Amino acid sequence: MTMFSTMTQNADIRPQLPDPASAPELFDGLLTRRVTAYFIDVVILGALVLAITLLGTILGFFTFGLAWVSLVFALPVAIVVYYAVTLGSPRRATVGMQMTDIVLTPTRGQPLDGWMAILHALVFWVTIWICWPVTVLFALFTPRRQMIHDLVMGTLMVRRSPMIQHWQRMRASDQYGV
Known part of the structure; x- marks a missing residue:
């Protein structure tokens, strides 16, 4: 399956996935929130790395x-544990994501556990490292504002x-056959 065919499948993966046309409030300001969450998480990870480095230097x-x-x-x-504990938790969000009111949701029906969270973060950092403008701009052309x-x-x-x-609302409509 190519990336293009993945992008063109709107509700084929899981029919109950929200659609931007019918639920625009789910995607309102999403890219700005994601960028803000990224910078918050970078500051937190920077502080964590600095603390571990200082401790390691002294202990050295x-x-x-x-x-x-x-x-x-x-x-x-420490970085892997941060993502596993935050994204792999029931909240499915890093501290920055929680502060900006966004959450990571699986689309293929599999649970979002610690390993999936670690792999998601790894693929995120690889794509950002390779070419961050393309990764961010990619979200402008996908209906659900998904990045690579x-x-x-x-x-x-x-x-x-x-x-x-x-x-x-989805559970209520399924329950009543609406």
């Missing part, structure tokens, strides 16, 4: 340099508060 003097060597492993592990890594991983980013109301 007491451990004859062993703590300095461990930083090579400790820093990536969202399409590859089968995820969808939506606003959290309207999403809760949307799913309640």
Whole structure:
């Protein structure tokens, strides 16, 4: 399946996926919120990396340099754990995403567990590292404002508060056969 055919499938993956035409409130200001959440998370990750680096530097003097060597492993592990704990949680959002009222939703029917969250973050950072303008601009041309890594991983980013109301409406219409 090509990326183009993935983009053109609107509701074929899961019919209950929200559609921007029928639920525009789920996608209102989504790109601005995603960029803001990204910068909040970068600041948090920067503070985490700085704290671990300072701790490792100080401990390195007491451990004859062993703590300095461990930083090579400790820093990536801390970043991976951040994404696994936040995106893999029931809230399905990093701290920045929670602050901007957005949530990560799987589109292919699989659960969004810690491993899926780690893989999503890894694909995100690879696509951002390779060519961030294309990754961000890509979202302007997909109906649900999905970026490359969202399409590859089968995820969808939506606003959290309207999403809760949307799913309640969907359950009610399914329940009553509307």
